[in-house]
Amino acid sequence: MMKLLGLIGYPLTHSFSIGYFSEKFLKENISGYEYHNFPLQDISKLPELLDEQPELIGLNVTIPYKEKIIPYLDELDPTARKIGAVNTVKIVRDDNRNYQLSGYNTDAYGFLHSLTPFLQKKHTGAMILGTGGASKAVAYVFDQLGIDYLFVSRTPSKGQIGYREICLSIIKEYLIIVNTSPLGTYPEVDTYPDIPYDLLTPDHILYDLVYNPPETAFLRFGRQEGATCINGQKMLELQAEKSWEIWTGALAFFHKPKSEN
Numbered sequence: 001m002m003k004l005l006g007l008i009g010y011p012l013t014h015s016f017s018i019g020y021f022s023e024k025f026l027k028e029n030i031s032g033y034e035y036h037n038f039p040l041q042d043i044s045k046l047p048e049l050l051d052e053q054p055e056l057i058g059l060n061v062t063i064p065y066k067e068k069i070i071p072y073l074d075e076l077d078p079t080a081r082k083i084g085a086v087n088t089v090k091i092v093r094d095d096n097r098n099y100q101l102s103g104y105n106t107d108a109y110g111f112l113h114s115l116t117p118f119l120q121k122k123h124t125g126a127m128i129l130g131t132g133g134a135s136k137a138v139a140y141v142f143d144q145l146g147i148d149y150l151f152v153s154r155t156p157s158k159g160q161i162g163y164r165e166i167c168l169s170i171i172k173e174y175l176i177i178v179n180t181s182p183l184g185t186y187p188e189v190d191t192y193p194d195i196p197y198d199l200l201t202p203d204h205i206l207y208d209l210v211y212n213p214p215e216t217a218f219l220r221f222g223r224q225e226g227a228t229c230i231n232g233q234k235m236l237e238l239q240a241e242k243s244w245e246i247w248t249g250a251l252a253f254f255h256k257p258k259s260e261n
Helices: 016-027 043-052 078-083 107-118 133-145 168-173 217-224 233-248
Strands: 003-009 033-039 056-061 088-093 099-104 125-129 148-152 176-179 205-208 228-230
Touching: 003 016, 016 033, 016 233, 056 233, 078 099, 078 133, 088 233, 107 133, 107 205, 107 228, 107 233, 125 133, 133 148, 205 217, 217 228
Parallel strands: 003 033, 003 056, 125 148, 125 176, 176 205, 205 228
Antiparallel strands: 056 088, 088 099
């Protein structure tokens, strides 16, 4: 029987995953698997999808459901629990088609291993632009690395700042700037985070989780000021491979079931 994998989110007008896995299956001569997009207008449609697709063994999760999916899960990996966001789900079914959903976060793995080759001793502080599910994985990684970070939001809450508050002293202190918002994503390629790009220096790292286009306006403005610029492609590839390991390997040891939350 064909095993099915897929991506849920809404809208899914640009999907890295379906192209990546289709090419992976072809290049590595992997048979018995297919990868589909499942645009869900509401996360409440997830149980219906699982009933309609009994061959489904794993999901990637994207905007806007990385946090909203958690109440639907039976188990959370400790990393995903700490982050508070899930981008990978493993589905295990019994003979009666009952299923168990296990949630993981592979975004953190992808971000960590795509960023660390560029880090130097001077990179002790980071600004995280946006406060959605992806930003939580980024913050988790900075915690692991001992890098101080500051959330920047259009509607800042306690402990965060607004974009208009970014000044020279903040730019000089936080030499890593990560865009976790969808600004700049195709087809809205003329949009970008509202930061003072003219204050950037060659000491800065600009990291955009957006991968389409390969160079967003955010990265282009940074490059023009001499900053090191990284797009989200490598992170996506790394997290995709980690997802594949989860789907096709043994179940990990879990922390505690959702009923104890």
